[in-house]
Amino acid sequence: MALNDLSTTWTGxxxxxxxxxxxxxxxxxxxxxxxxxxxxxxxIASLELSGxxxxxxxxCTISESGDHTIDDVTVEVCDFAINLPICAAxxxxxxxxxxxxxxxxVEGNFPNGLVDYIKNRIMEETNADVEYITxxxxxxxxxxxxxxxxxxxxxxxxxxxxxxxxxxxxxxNILDELKRIVKLVPKIIRSKKQKNKIKIFMSVxxxxxxxxxxxxxxxxxYAFNRDEMKLQYLGYEIIVSPGMPDSTIVVCDPDNLIFATxxxxxxxxxxxxxxxIPGKERQxxxxxxxxxxxxxxxxxxxxxxxxxx
Numbered sequence: 642m643a644l645n646d647l648s649t650t651w652t653g654x655x656x657x658x659x660x661x662x663x664x665x666x667x668x669x670x671x672x673x674x675x676x677x678x679x680x681x682x683x684x685i686a687s688l689e690l691s692g693x694x695x696x697x698x699x700x701c702t703i704s705e706s707g708d709h710t711i712d713d714v715t716v717e718v719c720d721f722a723i724n725l726p727i728c729a730a731x732x733x734x735x736x737x738x739x740x741x742x743x744x745x746x747v748e749g750n751f752p753n754g755l756v757d758y759i760k761n762r763i764m765e766e767t768n769a770d771v772e773y774i775t776x777x778x779x780x781x782x783x784x785x786x787x788x789x790x791x792x793x794x795x796x797x798x799x800x801x802x803x804x805x806x807x808x809x810x811x812x813x814n815i816l817d818e819l820k821r822i823v824k825l826v827p828k829i830i831r832s833k834k835q836k837n838k839i840k841i842f843m844s845v846x847x848x849x850x851x852x853x854x855x856x857x858x859x860x861x862x863y864a865f866n867r868d869e870m871k872l873q874y875l876g877y878e879i880i881v882s883p884g885m886p887d888s889t890i891v892v893c894d895p896d897n898l899i900f901a902t903x904x905x906x907x908x909x910x911x912x913x914x915x916x917x918i919p920g921k922e923r924q925x926x927x928x929x930x931x932x933x934x935x936x937x938x939x940x941x942x943x944x945x946x947x948x949x950x
Contacts, residue, residue: 668772668882669776669842670772672898674895675901676900679901679903679934681718683715683901684715718901719787720930721932721933722928724928725759725763759927760927769883773790773883775791776790776791776792776885776889788933791898791937792948795891798937800941801940801945802941804944804946804947809887809888810844811850812854812857815850819851819874822944826892830942835894839893840892840893841878841892842880842890842892844889845883847887848879848881886948886949888946898937901933902934903931913926913927
């Protein structure tokens with residue numbers, strides 16, 4: 642089978658970038674701490690210091706002071722697959738038929754650029770699905786998702802800072818709720834040094850309400866500079882996250898949100914293959930596999946507002 646002068650199996654350089662674009666990029670997960678080459682599980686260690694570390698240095702000897710704890714969490718990746726069937730006959734009577742080679746039994750009889758187009762569409766859909774699973778994924782939902790996402794991890798961690806009585810957000814209350822949220826951000830990450838790293842992840846509707854409220858407050862400044870401005874509140878950058886449920890906000894250092902994949906090998910497994918079953922030779926399948934998983938660290942440094950799907 643020849644397909645636009647590509648080999649029967651679409652691998653190697655032809656597949657480069659597909660999973661990087663579909664899985665690693667996106668509105669939310671591109672800010673997370675990304676871990677590659679995770680085949681199944683991997684431990685993530687963190688160091689906690691406590692007690693009074695400083696002491697008087699006056700004297701010949703000094704005693705031990707302070708304490709430290711090494712903790713760890715495990716991130717586990719889930720297996721995902723793509724298998725999209727394509728029939729050559731479906732395209733023979735379309736307006737693109739002039740790009741087909743003459744004859745009904747020609748190998749790889751597809752319009753020029755069709756495979757690239759399908760590849761890009763799969764990438765877009767995969768990206769959207771991954772964005773949803775990133776936040777709302779739950780293997781115990783009905784029907785179950787393919788992997789547990791960040792919100793499930795946060796809701797199961799008692800150390801996470803939960804904002805009491807979250808409201809249904811609107812353009813009339815978004816600024817008051819953000820004020821309430823920022824006051825509850827853990828002091829340990831509120832310092833000037835840490836503040837530059839903190840992100841406010843919020844749902845699409847919350848982001849829209851924020852922009853409406855800011856435009857109402859300073860219409861001229863906001864209207865003229867909107868395209869050049871990052872969304873910010875009191876110096877904290879806002880990341881609008883399509884995968885979040887409505888009226889949900891998460892505030893943290895994104896390094897505490899883990900996105901694990903096994904892309905070292907996955908980028909070589911994207912294939913466009915002819916069906917080997919007799920009688921189905923005119924069917925082709927777009928096949929791919931990848932792994933991804935999520936975890937949080939230092940839940941006490943993460944603030945959650947809402948979170949229910």
